[in-house]
Amino acid sequence: MGISEIIFFMIIYSGLFLFIIQIIPSNNRVLFYVKSATLLLLYLLISSTFWFRYKVEELHINEHSGYEPISYTGEAILMIGFFGIYTIILLTLGYLLKRKKHSYFLSIFSR
16 A cells, blocks of 8 residues: 555545534534444444455465465554554544634633
C-alpha cells in the first residue's frame, strides 16, 4: 500500500469521523449509542479493508513470483495499530472541539 493511498484513507476517514462526532448530539443516550456504533463500524470497515488489501497483495505475490513465500501480516498489523492510534487522536480532537463549541455557546447564552 503506497503512501498516497494511506493519506487518502486518512483524509476521508478524518472527515467522516469528525462529521459524525459533530453532527449527532450526545445528550440523548440512544443517539450516543448510535454515534458510537457508527464510528465503530467505520473503524472496522476501514481496518478490514487494510487487512484484506495486504493479504490480497501477499497472495498475489506468492502465487505469481516463483520466489519463496512472503508474509505481510506484520505490516498489516502495524498499519492497523497506527490506524487505531490515529482513531484515538481523532476521538480526543472531536471531544475537545465539541466541548469547546459547547462552552462557547454556554458563554453566549449566559450573558
